[in-house]
Amino acid sequence: MIFEQIKVGYDNFAYLIADEKSGYAALIDPSFEPQKILTKAEKGNFEIKYLINTHSHHDHTNGNAYILKNTRAVLLGFNKKPPAANIEDNEKLELGELNLTFIHTPGHTPDSICILTENKIVSGDTLFVGTIGKTGFGNDARLMFQSIQKKILPLKNSIEVYPGHDYGPFISSTIGNEKKNNPFLKVNSFDLFLKLKKQRSKK
């Protein structure tokens, strides 16, 4: 598997995932510099099959039009409307010999997903190194707490975490490290989670 984390704009991360055997590739969140990620794919001679958004925020999606204009990629995401393809929670996608699994993790946005492939998870704005994506303090916070409890914490400790922004002390992490060091993964009740969010928002 080819897996490249590409820093774009100020602190966004785009990703290129490719299967060397078939030459098929997927681009995730092209963000502010779609040509940069396209050039990487072209250098590897990859055929870009899919363009995937971890969620619908503009800083992640604004390179979509450029990628779609310059490739034959199909746009995929949660709650997408045609001509983009809609994906469901736990849906799997073949990329040559690779398998991508989409995990719906609402909270930061209702359409947030994480993308799991082999021992790597692209976590969008759900999970950052040392922290989590922004939410308010209402139902969106509750959804985020549930996504962490039900979708993130059950993942194997060895899985590497690749976030949507360079917000932490490192550019990537592992689920095991996040369980140890990320305070939002250490609280086990929604009340404590909310309390922590409120403390952090005052800083």
Ligand SMILES: [Fe+2]
């Ligand atoms: Fe976002």
